Amino acid sequence: MDRNQRPRSIIDSLGEELIAILTPVSICMFTVVLLVCILNSDPSSSSSASFSSIATAAYSESDSDSSWDKFVGAFLNSLVFVAAITVATFVLVLLFYLRCVKFLKFYMGFSAFIVLGNLGGEILVLLIDRFRFPIDCITFLILLFNFSVVGVFAVFMSKFSILVTQGYLVWIGVLVAYFFTLLPEWTTWVLLVALALYDIAAVLLPVGPLRLLVEMAISRDEDIPALVYEARPVIRNDSRLVQRRVWRERRSSQNDNDDIEDRTNRNEVVRVVRSAEVDEERVGSSERAEISVPLIDRRPDQVENSETFLEGIGLGSSGAIKLGLGDFIFYSVLVGRAAMYDLMTVYACYLAIIAGLGITLMLLSVYQKALPALPVSIMLGVVFYFLARLLLEVFVVQCSSNLVMF
Amino acid sequence: MEDSRSDDPNLNPIRNRNPNPTPNPLSTIISSAQVWPTIDGPLGLTEEASVDYARRFYKFGFALLPWLWFVNCFYFWPVLRHARAFPQIRNYVVRSAIGFSVFTALLSAWALTFSIGGEQLFGPVYDKLVMYNVADRLGLSGLA
Numbered sequence: 111m112d113r114n115q116r117p118r119s120i121i122d123s124l125g126e127e128l129i130a131i132l133t134p135v136s137i138c139m140f141t142v143v144l145l146v147c148i149l150n151s152d153p154s155s156s157s158s159a160s161f162s163s164i165a166t167a168a169y170s171e172s173d174s175d176s177s178w179d180k181f182v183g184a185f186l187n188s189l190v191f192v193a194a195i196t197v198a199t200f201v202l203v204l205l206f207y208l209r210c211v212k213f214l215k216f217y218m219g220f221s222a223f224i225v226l227g228n229l230g231g232e233i234l235v236l237l238i239d240r241f242r243f244p245i246d247c248i249t250f251l252i253l254l255f256n257f258s259v260v261g262v263f264a265v266f267m268s269k270f271s272i273l274v275t276q277g278y279l280v281w282i283g284v285l286v287a288y289f290f291t292l293l294p295e296w297t298t299w300v301l302l303v304a305l306a307l308y309d310i311a312a313v314l315l316p317v318g319p320l321r322l323l324v325e326m327a328i329s330r331d332e333d334i335p336a337l338v339y340e341a342r343p344v345i346r347n348d349s350r351l352v353q354r355r356v357w358r359e360r361r362s363s364q365n366d367n368d369d370i371e372d373r374t375n376r377n378e379v380v381r382v383v384r385s386a387e388v389d390e391e392r393v394g395s396s397e398r399a400e401i402s403v404p405l406i407d408r409r410p411d412q413v414e415n416s417e418t419f420l421e422g423i424g425l426g427s428s429g430a431i432k433l434g435l436g437d438f439i440f441y442s443v444l445v446g447r448a449a450m451y452d453l454m455t456v457y458a459c460y461l462a463i464i465a466g467l468g469i470t471l472m473l474l475s476v477y478q479k480a481l482p483a484l485p486v487s488i489m490l491g492v493v494f495y496f497l498a499r500l501l502l503e504v505f506v507v508q509c510s511s512n513l514v515m516f
Numbered sequence: 517m518e519d520s521r522s523d524d525p526n527l528n529p530i531r532n533r534n535p536n537p538t539p540n541p542l543s544t545i546i547s548s549a550q551v552w553p554t555i556d557g558p559l560g561l562t563e564e565a566s567v568d569y570a571r572r573f574y575k576f577g578f579a580l581l582p583w584l585w586f587v588n589c590f591y592f593w594p595v596l597r598h599a600r601a602f603p604q605i606r607n608y609v610v611r612s613a614i615g616f617s618v619f620t621a622l623l624s625a626w627a628l629t630f631s632i633g634g635e636q637l638f639g640p641v642y643d644k645l646v647m648y649n650v651a652d653r654l655g656l657s658g659l660a
Contacts, residue, residue: 235651244631246645249623256583263584269565271591272556342559 128471130341131431132464134280135438139463141284142442143449143456146291149236150450166297184296188304195305199312199319206323206334218337219266222282227258229285265337272342279339283435287442291450298447299495302440302488309482324480337435431471437483441467444491451499454506458498462490551601555593563602566592570608577612582619585612 169183205214231254238245264270264278291298312318327334441463448455466487474481509515554560561569573588592609595602635642643649 235647239648239651242648244634245627245647246630247647247650248645249627249630250647252580252623253583256581259579259581260583260587269561269569271554271587272559274587274590 127341127431131433134276134339135441135467138280138283138438139442139445139460142287142446145288146446146449149240166293180296184300187297188301191301192304192308196319203319203323206326219262222265223258223262225282225285226261227254229289230257233285233288276339279337279435283438283442287439287446290443291446298443299492302444303492305440306485306488309484313482338432339435339438340432341430433483440484441487444488448495454503455495455498458494459491462494463487466490551594551598553595553602553605554591567604570605574608574612577615582616585616588612589616
């Protein structure tokens with residue numbers, strides 16, 4: 111029976127599907143580490159963040175505070191952030207309940223354009239500035255415009271070249287993740303842990319917003335548009351050929367006073383991407399549901415935008431593994447923040463995250479329902495970062511300076 | 517929901533480039549000897565939808581979007597390869613390819629002139645146009 115085949119099909123081609131999902135995650139992390147190493151190696155850049163976002167609303171870290179102050183401040187920041195995300199997710203649930211799907215899709219496309227154009231443009235300008243690349247502004251604007259508009263097409267339209275869409279999703283993840291690494295250090299770590307806990311709560315608790323969203327989607331048999339990375343479905347010779355590739359994209363936002371145009375880069379606010387994806391697949395009916403959590407972006411003049419990415423891991427109706435974009439982003443934030451210390455911590459955190467992702471995939475094949483992909487990887491990543499920084503580094507440095515190893 | 521099935525082991529899931537000079541009617545996607553118009557093969561569009569897509573991308577590309585033309589050609593690469601298979605789509609894809617080449621030639625001519633010529637060719641205008649100066653003036657490069 112098909113019902114018995116489905117668990118086997120996951121494990122049968124597990125290697126191929128695993129690679130299909132590990133490759134984009136690795137590319138995303140690698141690109142973020144590269145950007146961090148290139149753009150942050152300038153010693154003249156100030157260490158205090160001139161960078162305000164909702165995640166630093168409660169407390170902005172400065173070097174002179176004591177550790178306890180920093181920790182308390184970071185904790186408050188994370189609380190504010192998670193609270194904002196929860197509110198935004200519930201608004202999303204409400205919008206989905208009221209069937210404002212067109213509005214969500216439109217906003218998603220619009221946000222994709224803003225992220226690609228604005229954040230992408232900033233990164234490119236930073237790179238041009240760093241390397242003194244002699245490009246003129248007309249060419250630059252044309253290229254940026256092209257890139258952004260095609261990106262909007264890629265995430266907006268359901269039937270588009272798989273490779274191009276995947277590339278754009280990874281690139282959006284890289285952009286948002288890079289901006290998240292600009293948060294102060296303590297805030298970043300406490301925020302990651304807080305988001306991992308929130309993810310568990312939102313996806314698994316019956317009152318969690320993501321779970322509500324999924325259940326609504328299931329009951330209506332609708333797709334939630336959201337930003338989700340879906341690996342190319344593997345077509346096996348013995349099983350059915352899946353014709354439909356399902357892309358779901360969604361962004362939802364709340365705009366108070368939308369004032370996108372006159373934003374300055376100094377006060378650029380990073381969008382926070384949080385999402386969770388719950389995907390349930392049953393053989394035969396192949397119902398799917400997705401949950402997404404809003405991406406929040408707040409400017410100093412209190413404009414609030416949110417977008418949704420999907421986070422969490424699940425199975426597409428074609429059997430392909432789907433991973434929400436928020437997962438990409440937060441894995442990359444962790445690795446990027448590790449890169450700011452040393453490359454040794456990058457290796458440790460990368461391995462930890464990949465191991466966590468593997469564990470999550472195995473749990474996915476066991477439980478056959480959507481799971482939050484953040485908790486295991488983030489917890490392992492954080493633990494390994496601190497172990498590497500506090501214990502491993504001392505050991506390795508001593509060994510190599512005495513020429514015992516390496 | 518899974519739409520259709522094929523048990524043909526010859527079906528290459530990623531890139532289906534089976535050369536087939538006689539296109540089948542595409543209302544039922546069953547035969548494995550069929551040429552798919554898109555680069556995604558069986559995961560991509562059907563032929564009718566492809567014509568619509570190709571036309572829309574071609575028209576949108578006129579809004580200073582050569583990259584869209586390139587993506588159009590990339591997506592419908594099998595159409596370019598099998599010359600006789602999809603006459604309608606091919607029309608738009610070839611025009612997109614031409615448009616992309618022309619635009620790229622013009623743009624790269626300008627960009628190369630600018631970067632190689634530099635200050636000697638342009639004089640004071642160079643400093644006004646070059647990106648890192650524009651960024652400095654607008655305060656874009658001082659992010660963190």
